[in-house]
Amino acid sequence: MHVGLLCVQEFAKDRPAVPTITSMLHSEIVDLPAPKKPALGFEMDSLQWSQTICSNDISFTVIGGR
Structure with a gap:
């Protein structure tokens, strides 16, 4: 997953x-x-991004068309 990111x-x-x-x-x-x-087409500030990458929690993101 890390390499994919x-x-x-x-x-x-x-x-x-x-x-x-x-x-x-x-x-x-x-x-x-x-x-x-x-x-990717979603908004997330740098603090949320850091917490998402460094945590063990699972998160789901739905990406929709514009």
Whole structure:
């Protein structure tokens, strides 16, 4: 899930390259950077984002069309 969040970051420069993703998935890279806010269509302030990523709670998000 962590790698997936890294792959959907808003800016392409923040997303890992495919070889890096492969290394992450093979556990060759274990110190993963913290993901930034994803490029999805929902509003969440940075405090809520941090609490959601760092908690053990499960949250559900419904994304609707505009």
